[in-house]
Amino acid sequence: MSRDPHYLLSAEAGFSAAHTLPGIDMCQRLHGHNWRVRLTVRVPESRLDGLGMGVDFREIERVARDVVADFEHRYLNDLPEFSDRPPTAERVAKVVCSRATERLANLAPAAEVADVEVWETPEYRVVYRPV
Ligand SMILES: [Zn+2]
Secondary structure, three states: OOOOOEEEEEEEEEEEEEEOOOOOHHHHOOEEEEEEEEEEEEEEHHHOOOOOOOOOHHHHHHHHHHHHHHHOOOEHHHOHHHOOOOOOHHHHHHHHHHHHHHHHHHHOOOOEEEEEEEEOOOOOEEEEOOO
8 A cells, every 4th residue: 555656644743751771771761852753644645635645744744743742741651551661662653553553544444553653762763654
């Protein structure tokens, strides 16, 4: 499906949160990041609406913000999603992807998550692609 003509639309959200990554050098110390998340959705060209839009950017932004809302000013290791596996940027991206996929199914059925990018710092980024 991704080979068919399609559009990729993105919106970003940010949050500030702490984590520890046991056994990983400096990361096992408690520290925080100003995390950045970019949610990119794919909309087939054939699914554009009557106005020629795939999904309203505001919808994507709302989804991006909603799915990280409970991360804000938290110690991520305390969240249920990370109770048995430390919150690496990879796992944060996967959780964001799962949550966004659920929400998009209701809000924008023409759209599916193409990828989720997570920045721990301006220099360090992970990209998760569900397919
Ligand atoms: Zn870190």
